[in-house]
Amino acid sequence: MTERFFLYDDTEDTKTRFVSFVGEHQRFDLAIIKTERHFGKELVLDIQGNRFAIVGPDDLNEEGYLEYAFQLNEEDAKELRSFLTEAISF
Numbered sequence: 001m002t003e004r005f006f007l008y009d010d011t012e013d014t015k016t017r018f019v020s021f022v023g024e025h026q027r028f029d030l031a032i033i034k035t036e037r038h039f040g041k042e043l044v045l046d047i048q049g050n051r052f053a054i055v056g057p058d059d060l061n062e063e064g065y066l067e068y069a070f071q072l073n074e075e076d077a078k079e080l081r082s083f084l085t086e087a088i089s090f
Contacts, residue, residue: 023079042088
């Protein structure tokens with residue numbers, strides 16, 4: 001049997017918010033996980049789309065980040081960006 005080489009193996013208490021809302025063209029079902037792990041950023045999971053991203057204020061301001069991470073068109077990403085700007089505690 002091969003010995004595993006762990007880069008890390010930590011356990012952490014997190015706070016998770018589950019939220020669902022309907023945009024102009026799409027429904028969003030999200031889990032927003034607050035953790036100390038990602039330098040103050042939050043882990044955002046798109047439950048229906050089976051995608052996730054680590055999101056902070058710099059990421060929300062980065063052009064094309066949400067579009068790429070969640071495979072959204074510009075209009076849907078704008079709605080998600082608007083929600084996340086309000087929802088994520090910075």
